[in-house]
Amino acid sequence: MVMMRTMIIGMMKKITKTNNTMSKTYFSEFQSDIAVAILSKDDWRYEVMKPLFEVCGFGFAETSSGCVFIDGEVKLNKHELKWVEAHEVAHILLKHTKDRNDKDELDADTLAYKLLSENGYDKSAKLVKQHSIERHGHQI
Secondary structure, eight states: OHHHHHHHHHTTTOOEEETTEEEEEEEOSSSTTOEEEEEOTTSHHHHHHHHHHHHHOSEEEETTTTEEEEETTSOOOHHHHHHHHHHHHHHHHTTOOSSOOHHHHHHHHHHHHHHHHHTTOHHHHHHHHHHHHHHHSSOO
């Protein structure tokens, strides 16, 4: 846990840019002690995380270390990107384990909606609300 967080924090200033792709790391504005890494193929970390992206989708939270990883190879607009970040941060704040269930996903979307709305990301919050029926069977 400490080692993972130390690795991410140590790379916070590193930004790699090639061929219009960018890997970057930063601290989430939703919770200042949560590190977010958006990884693309030009970053060696991407190949390490790729199998997890294939299972988890656009991103995942490593809840024990407080780190969020987002697949930078998936073309997300800025509103979708904030939605993914807020959703994964919510898993960390809610202390979800890696064995998540439908209720955990609903709770994470509900908290993501609140985080996005409170921080002025209205378009991202609207996406969470619009897709909640598809994802959970009812609107949050």
